[in-house]
Amino acid sequence: MATLTGQSELEKAMRLRPGAAPDVLIEDLAEQLSILGEVEPPVDLRLLASLQSIDDVRETVSSHSGCLINEGGRLRIELCAMDSPERQSFTIGHEICHTLLPGFMMKQNFRCTPLRATPRRDGTLNIEWLADVGASELLLPRRFVGPTFASHPYGWDTIEQVKSDYGASLEATARRAVRLTPQPAFFVRLEFATSRQNAAPALRVKSAACSSALDVFIPPNKSIPRDHPIFRASEGEYVDELADMRSLRLPGKFLVSARPYPYNNDEGDTVMRVLVLGIKAPTARSVRL
Numbered sequence: 001m002a003t004l005t006g007q008s009e010l011e012k013a014m015r016l017r018p019g020a021a022p023d024v025l026i027e028d029l030a031e032q033l034s035i036l037g038e039v040e041p042p043v044d045l046r047l048l049a050s051l052q053s054i055d056d057v058r059e060t061v062s063s064h065s066g067c068l069i070n071e072g073g074r075l076r077i078e079l080c081a082m083d084s085p086e087r088q089s090f091t092i093g094h095e096i097c098h099t100l101l102p103g104f105m106m107k108q109n110f111r112c113t114p115l116r117a118t119p120r121r122d123g124t125l126n127i128e129w130l131a132d133v134g135a136s137e138l139l140l141p142r143r144f145v146g147p148t149f150a151s152h153p154y155g156w157d158t159i160e161q162v163k164s165d166y167g168a169s170l171e172a173t174a175r176r177a178v179r180l181t182p183q184p185a186f187f188v189r190l191e192f193a194t195s196r197q198n199a200a201p202a203l204r205v206k207s208a209a210c211s212s213a214l215d216v217f218i219p220p221n222k223s224i225p226r227d228h229p230i231f232r233a234s235e236g237e238y239v240d241e242l243a244d245m246r247s248l249r250l251p252g253k254f255l256v257s258a259r260p261y262p263y264n265n266d267e268g269d270t271v272m273r274v275l276v277l278g279i280k281a282p283t284a285r286s287v288r289l
């Protein structure tokens, strides 16, 4: 399926379906690859890599999570040995998707840190973000997780179960749930950080994602006021309530579920991380937090 000459699979798909958004197309291409591989959860990413002529996946010491290397037509993925197995799986998916995206034929290697990119607002292709979208479909195929998300409560209990079943990270699973939710919904990751204007640490946005029904840009580094309900999650509380989210430029009130998920950073320090899911005006009885 991979080709080292000519147009990328995404460019071909864009020609065939000019009205379709690139992220929809890369998700479809990833799904086709996944169906071709006849994978079932937990998905065998190395098998899917081999279908794209990537015959070597190895660990290495690197400051990047992953690298796709093309040596005279032989393709190899290098993974950061320090990353968790969940993160490595997502990275394999990300690198596989580079073989479907523009630029693959020209560049000798890609050095990637997945889940950092956001969609561009100017209509140009953000290849790193599109590789993330495709990786999500490879790791968490919608034909399997879609029915699970639709039939279970929208919240962290469901996310944790799916994460465990699919060998995905919490954040990748939360982003997948948001993307597959037909209602206005969002995910944010918050950590304490300073800003240029304010030297005192505040709980700030590190990354964010919105469902297609919520066309809003949540600014990176935007802070959460200390009196906002989701701030309490940074003090150890599970917060499940209706909250006004205009502090993140989201329109009005959402049912939010905020949980503390501290982690150890590269220096071995424990860092408080708050993950938040929010959904607007749930209508189905099954949708509860």
Ligand SMILES: [Zn+2]
Pocket (backbone or CB within 6 Å): 094, 098, 110, 111, 112, 113, 127, 128, 131
């Ligand atoms: Zn990349």
